[in-house]
Amino acid sequence: MFRGWFDCNYCLICHDRIESTLSWVDLFVPEQKEVVCYECLTKLERIEGVKCQICMRSFLKLDAYYQKGELCFDCYRWEEEPNYKGILTQNYSLYSYNQFLKELIAKYKYRGDYVLAKIFASEIEKKIKEMKPNYIIPIPLSEERIYERGFNQAEALILEAGFQSTNILTRIHSEKQSKKSRTDRIHLPQVFHTTAQVTGKVMIIDDIYTTGSTLRHAARVLKGIGANEIISITIARG
Template sequence: MSEYCLFCHEELIEHISWSTFFSKREEELVCPSCQEQLEEITGKRCDICSRPLERIDAQYVVGTRCSDCVRWENDSEWQGYLAGNLSIYLYNDFLKEIISQFKFRGDYILAKVFAQKLKASIRMLHADYLVPIPLSTERQFERGFNQAEAFLREAGLHSTHLLQKIHGEKQSKKSREDRIHLPQIFQLNDSFAISGKRILLIDDIYTTGSTLRHAAKLLKKAGAGDVFALTLARS
């Protein structure tokens, strides 16, 4: 067991019971207080993007989908490319700070916290290729690692690098409309045979869905079968 919580750095206190001696326990990496602040998505969610439907106004829900996904699917430029996204947690203020610490302050070890949860979700989705959303060369140099690839590595899973990122302005600085109307931001690595393959894209946050749809569109046009996404959080 780790001695200190990887989030708040408080000492972890192990509670000894008979079950401690007779069962194999997962290594504890975060304290109960921090664990409670991670909000898993439960209940009804949009069947494309995982947005919790019970947390938004009813006027923005159309059947089993949020209005954003209805707009994406009604747009002939984007219709049918992304089969769905599974997000695990809500992007609340606590997780926002943790992801910022992970991505922008280089605290790589935080990937370990989410590894087993992501691994379990990936197993349910039965993909032929696990594809981390790539960073541009410049952005990866700045950060020192790709956060999506770090999740896979810490889960003991193999990344397949089907895509390369074309350098551009950070997505976080763009509005929803700007993101939707961007030219293609990825290019395909031609060394892989993807015809008919089921592909799972891995990223940290689903915000507007633009990044994932750019990737899915490129892969589908190259002959891929279904393209899904798994993201740690849904904003």
């Protein structure tokens, strides 16, 4: 029982020792182990201030031209499309996609450093408990990609947060999203496929929210199989 107290704790990001902040309370109430040191934590930037009510895009450095009332111009345009109106009611992104997070996510997903998912676990857990979805569904990878990486980075976020992942979506189209224009993305033939049924509130998990098209395509499929309301969580808002 005493062992845990003296085990060294190392930051998952910089590998430095984490200075323990052991207090008397901790002796009686075992605190959750810290996984990131203070310096690294300060480099993760929360999205503060006025932001888009759907996607959390910050309005702070955004030209007024790209703001439409409570929405950003992108979400406003999605809401104009009959097929996509109201399809995604709320996205929650943990942090803004700064250089530090960019490198962190790249290491997590491209190098396959699975344990980095633990960095976001407690925040995601908190948010899931608050939003209370019936299902938590990860954005799927193509078969080829998942074999290459060994795990699905979105699913890992759900599992590490301590929830069950409902893997009912499959990817039928694996072309890289980033190379397409906006019009292409909207009118893309459906990339996701499912044979399951769902009801009620459904949450989708992905690593980065960039244009919102991946999440909205997945949401559309889920709506078609019975979902009432679709929300999402991502680590980063690009």
